[in-house]
Amino acid sequence: MKLSDLFSREGLSLSFEVFPPKTDTVFESVRQATEEIATLRPAFMSVTYGAGGGTSRYTLDIAKNIKERYGVPTLAHLTCVSSTRETVHEKIEAMRAAGIQNVMALRGDIPADVSDAARAGWAYSHAVELVRELKSFGDEFCVGGACYPEVHPESANQREDIRYLREKVEAGCDFLTTQMFFDNNLFYNFLYKIREAGITVPVIPGIMPITNGNQVERAIKLSGSLMPQRFKALVDKFGTTPAAMKQAGIAYATDQIIDLFANGIKNVHVYSMNKPDVAAAIQQNLSDILG
Ligand code: FAD
Numbered sequence: 001m002k003l004s005d006l007f008s009r010e011g012l013s014l015s016f017e018v019f020p021p022k023t024d025t026v027f028e029s030v031r032q033a034t035e036e037i038a039t040l041r042p043a044f045m046s047v048t049y050g051a052g053g054g055t056s057r058y059t060l061d062i063a064k065n066i067k068e069r070y071g072v073p074t075l076a077h078l079t080c081v082s083s084t085r086e087t088v089h090e091k092i093e094a095m096r097a098a099g100i101q102n103v104m105a106l107r108g109d110i111p112a113d114v115s116d117a118a119r120a121g122w123a124y125s126h127a128v129e130l131v132r133e134l135k136s137f138g139d140e141f142c143v144g145g146a147c148y149p150e151v152h153p154e155s156a157n158q159r160e161d162i163r164y165l166r167e168k169v170e171a172g173c174d175f176l177t178t179q180m181f182f183d184n185n186l187f188y189n190f191l192y193k194i195r196e197a198g199i200t201v202p203v204i205p206g207i208m209p210i211t212n213g214n215q216v217e218r219a220i221k222l223s224g225s226l227m228p229q230r231f232k233a234l235v236d237k238f239g240t241t242p243a244a245m246k247q248a249g250i251a252y253a254t255d256q257i258i259d260l261f262a263n264g265i266k267n268v269h270v271y272s273m274n275k276p277d278v279a280a281a282i283q284q285n286l287s288d289i290l291g
Pocket of ligand 1: 047050078079107125126146154161164177178
């Protein structure tokens with residue numbers, strides 16, 4: 001199923017993100033966790049892709065397994081930064097052969113130690129180029145792009161970020177998924193601005209349940225997200241008590257999702273991080289709302 005069909009439907013939906021194993025030794029445990037999440041029957045599941053080779057090997061295996069064994073639509077991520085055109089084309093052909101219909105087209109992060117000279121030789125500079133290549137197959141792929149309510153860290157300002165986002169959408173993105181955020185008002189402001197800039201595709205907010213005090217610093221560093229006072233207080237109070245932090249983090253994410261649904265958003269994506277218990281708890285909290 002193409003996600004564009006899902007997003008055009010009435011009704012509220014929840015989807016979950018998982019990441020593939022980094023090594024062969026944990027493949028089985030990761031596969032099991034992703035299958036447990038699939039049994040929750042989310043609207044779809046996305047499977048991330050490691051830039052620079054990291055965890056890219058198994059993205060397709062995990063996405064195919066979820067789709068074929070559980071009938072859950074999957075969204076396979078693909079990054080292009082530091083990849084050759086041949087590698088990217090091989091990945092695209094492998095996705096076609098596996099019947100993957102939904103692809104998240106990403107640039108990927110630029111490794112810290114890479115020189116400008118090396119970068120100048122790369123085949124791809126931005127995600128927009130990958131979007132164009134995927135769309136050269138006509139409507140075979142439903143293509144997603146990333147967007148940043150709090151501005152991508154490399155952008156000079158939001159106006160510039162939105163200008164490039166519009167270019168990416170015009171290249172063929174069928175929908176956008178946001179970076180995590182902890183203050184819904186930032187998302188509403190962003191949505192207003194991109195609609196004003198003429199971007200009309202569905203925008204799926206990405207919500208990260210922070211269930212572990214140690215996760216906070218890394219999540220904030222990766223995303224550049226602001227921590228609202230209400231969220232800070234919760235981490236200060238419960239961050240060192242694992243069970244309490246987990247309960248509080250799930251409640252905070254649930255509250256964000258309810259507010260999004262109450263304000264007209266139909267589809268929310270949860271960065272469930274291979275944690276079936278967290279995904280199940282959020283889904284259970286929303287059982288009557290999701291209907
Ligand atoms: P781009 O759209 O290329 O944007 C990157 C920067 O370049 C922005 O500042 C943008 O404004 C600017 N820009 C865009 N086009 C141009 C242009 N033509 N000229 C000049 N500047 C331009 N990373 C992974 O490695 N694997 C994953 O699976 C993964 N999944 C993600 C899922 C989501 C929903 C999000 C939000 C991020 C994900 N990331 C993932 C992280 C992502 O790869 C990084 O945030 C990366 O730094 C930017 O990727 P992008 O696709 O947004 O890049």
